[in-house]
Amino acid sequence: MGCHLCEVYCQVQHSKSKDLIKAFKRESPRPLPRLRVETKDSISFAVQCRHCAEPPCVYACLTGALHKDKDSGIVTVDVERCIGCWTCILACPFGVIKRDTKQGKIVKCDLCPGEDVPACVVHCPNEALIYADVSGEDING
Amino acid sequence: MRVRYLIIGNSAGGIGAAQAIREVDKAGSIAMISDEPYPSYSRPFISKYLVERHSLEKMLFRPADFYDQNNIISLLDRKVDSLGWESRTVELDDGRRIGWERLLLAVGGVPIVPAVEGVDKRGVFAFTTLDHAKAIDKFLDNAHKAVVIGGGLIGVSATEALAKRGIEVVIVEMKERILNTILDERASLIVEETLDRADIRVITGQTVTEIAGAPKVSEVVLGSGEGIPCDLVVVAIGVSPRIELTLGTDIKVNRGIVVDRHMATSHPDIYSCGDVAEAYDFVYDTNRLTPIWPNAYVGGRVAGLNMAGVETEYPGGTSMNSLSYFGLDIAAAGIVAPPDEEGYEALTKQTNESYRKVILKDDRLVGMVFVRDIEKSGIVFGLMKDRVNVGSFKQAILDDDFGLAFLPEEIWRPRLEASLGRG
Ligand SMILES: Cc1cc2nc3c(=O)[nH]c(=O)nc-3n(C[C@H](O)[C@H](O)[C@H](O)COP(=O)(O)OP(=O)(O)OC[C@H]3O[C@@H](n4cnc5c(N)ncnc54)[C@H](O)[C@@H]3O)c2cc1C
Ligand code: SF4
Numbered sequence: 001m002g003c004h005l006c007e008v009y010c011q012v013q014h015s016k017s018k019d020l021i022k023a024f025k026r027e028s029p030r031p032l033p034r035l036r037v038e039t040k041d042s043i044s045f046a047v048q049c050r051h052c053a054e055p056p057c058v059y060a061c062l063t064g065a066l067h068k069d070k071d072s073g074i075v076t077v078d079v080e081r082c083i084g085c086w087t088c089i090l091a092c093p094f095g096v097i098k099r100d101t102k103q104g105k106i107v108k109c110d111l112c113p114g115e116d117v118p119a120c121v122v123h124c125p126n127e128a129l130i131y132a133d134v135s136g137e138d139i140n141g
Numbered sequence: 142m143r144v145r146y147l148i149i150g151n152s153a154g155g156i157g158a159a160q161a162i163r164e165v166d167k168a169g170s171i172a173m174i175s176d177e178p179y180p181s182y183s184r185p186f187i188s189k190y191l192v193e194r195h196s197l198e199k200m201l202f203r204p205a206d207f208y209d210q211n212n213i214i215s216l217l218d219r220k221v222d223s224l225g226w227e228s229r230t231v232e233l234d235d236g237r238r239i240g241w242e243r244l245l246l247a248v249g250g251v252p253i254v255p256a257v258e259g260v261d262k263r264g265v266f267a268f269t270t271l272d273h274a275k276a277i278d279k280f281l282d283n284a285h286k287a288v289v290i291g292g293g294l295i296g297v298s299a300t301e302a303l304a305k306r307g308i309e310v311v312i313v314e315m316k317e318r319i320l321n322t323i324l325d326e327r328a329s330l331i332v333e334e335t336l337d338r339a340d341i342r343v344i345t346g347q348t349v350t351e352i353a354g355a356p357k358v359s360e361v362v363l364g365s366g367e368g369i370p371c372d373l374v375v376v377a378i379g380v381s382p383r384i385e386l387t388l389g390t391d392i393k394v395n396r397g398i399v400v401d402r403h404m405a406t407s408h409p410d411i412y413s414c415g416d417v418a419e420a421y422d423f424v425y426d427t428n429r430l431t432p433i434w435p436n437a438y439v440g441g442r443v444a445g446l447n448m449a450g451v452e453t454e455y456p457g458g459t460s461m462n463s464l465s466y467f468g469l470d471i472a473a474a475g476i477v478a479p480p481d482e483e484g485y486e487a488l489t490k491q492t493n494e495s496y497r498k499v500i501l502k503d504d505r506l507v508g509m510v511f512v513r514d515i516e517k518s519g520i521v522f523g524l525m526k527d528r529v530n531v532g533s534f535k536q537a538i539l540d541d542d543f544g545l546a547f548l549p550e551e552i553w554r555p556r557l558e559a560s561l562g563r564g
Contacts, residue, residue, distance in 0.1 A: 093523025
């Protein structure tokens with residue numbers, strides 16, 4: 001329905017305080033949302049990292065900062081190694097990698113480490129976002 | 142020594158292949174050879190090294206224990222002198238011979254040295270290896286002014302690093318504008334303005350006729366007669382495929398080593414990838430050199446899978462570059478300036494903040510340039526790569542809010558569903 005709450009809760013989850021008010025009012029820089037809600041006419045859906053089986057971003061990474069974990073399948077970035085060349089941004093067909101231009105590093109979905117279910121899914125009022133392990137419907141018209 | 146898989150070159154292509162082989166063949170012996178003395182490191186990172194003198198550990202492309210973890214024999218600082226393509230051996234510079242069953246030539250490129258008097262003087266450097274960066278670094282203590290010959294990606298990368306080290310830099314480019322192979326005119330101009338603001342002088346349309354000074358460089362002389370005083374010179378006029386090992390063999394070479402869609406050369410058990418290879422380019426629909434890191438890695442990966450017997454087709458690559466120099470972000474790919482022929486259509490959009498352009502042919506994307514606002518560039522590149530007919534929504538591609546939702550549902554839905562690929 002295009003409420004953008006998933007973006008908000010993604011920001012909260014990746015903030016220092018993990019508190020909505022503090023994250024938005026006091027934290028500077030405010031964390032960037034790691035997913036994007038797209039809306040056109042009556043359609044609206046959230047696009048987040050697909051943690052691709054053959055991840056173009058990982059294959060494009062110039063430094064080895066992006067990595068797909070063999071066991072979990074999660075694609076994560078080692079910010080220590082990221083040099084902000086943005087090659088992965090051009091490589092990702094979903095456009096879900098963001099630039100943190102202050103730090104000169106990318107920001108991307110990490111599926112909320114430590115949580116059973118990612119924050120975007122937990123807080124979707126419409127239950128439109130579904131967390132499925134290997135494949136599944138997670139989009140909603 | 143005899144191995145199942147021998148990989149010459151320990152960089153993007155070689156590592157892509159080694160990792161792919163190990164995914165499907167845990168036991169087959171792998172050896173990797175490099176004439177550089179370091180484990181695989183990020184070559185594009187050498188400019189950052191020059192700025193911050195990072196530790197080697199930080200520059201490594203894979204963790205230091207990568208070779209042990211993957212049971213790979215790594216021979217560093219060892220050059221392959223010759224290739225026995227019939228005997229299936231190679232000979233090393235220490236006289237050793239290594240036998241192989243499958244061979245990968247991921248040997249990259251060598252910097253082109255211009256035929257200019259004085260290029261062998263002290264203070265003249267290339268900029269393609271970590272050792273080059275180290276040599277420049279040592280030289281900088283007593284240097285104030287540098288001339289970078291060549292305004293391509295490597296030249297601009299060297300320029301930024303030198304400028305950050307407090308060196309005054311002049312770029313000399315032979316063509317009319319810098320970055321002329323990867324950007325269109327407008328984007329080149331934006332880069333030139335950015336360089337100008339950083340107090341970098343860019344001289345275009347000029348060749349260097351002499352590097353003067355004895356014994357150390359003191360001046361670069363241009364075709365116009367102008368002399369530019371300097372303490373060092375970085376030569377960055379390009380890289381050419383390092384085809385030396387194929388000389389005298391039957392392996393088919395055009396400008397680079399010609400490979401098929403399996404990344405195999407004309408010899409069925411010899412594969413190639415990366416800067417040395419002429420592989421399939423999906424924009425031009427023919428084999429071309431596309432000397433960029435991601436294509437080397439993916440080409441290596443495909444080569445590795447095929448070498449290990451898992452038949453895999455190279456989807457093709459094209460020139461794709463993301464630049465982030467002097468705070469200016471640019472993403473560009475494919476044909477950036479439409480050739481003077483019928484059938485090409487260019488759409489552009491410029492605001493104070495950004496410049497975006499796509500080139501279409503028969504309603505399919507064949508090129509793109511995104512300046513400053515690059516976050517959606519990947520979606521556009523994806524459409525280009527998949528040869529999607531964008532005719533019904535092409536006007537929206539350059540909009541600020543462009544996204545997958547603008548695509549017909551029969552395109553976005555399967556994309557979002559199919560790619561959930563954890564595992
Ligand atoms: C300064 C700089 C900046 C760059 N920036 C970018 C960028 O932003 N984006 C991008 O996509 N690309 C960039 N590139 C290009 C990128 O680095 C190359 O495309 C990539 O390294 C190609 O990988 P490769 O595996 O084909 O070969 P290479 O990286 O060239 O490696 C080949 C290796 O093989 C070794 N070798 C060759 N012959 C022999 C032999 N006979 N015996 C033993 N060893 C041998 C070489 O010494 C070398 O170590 C940049 C390059 C440079 C120099
Ligand atoms: S960032 Fe993009 S390319 Fe990388 S795994 Fe996620 S969706 Fe795939």
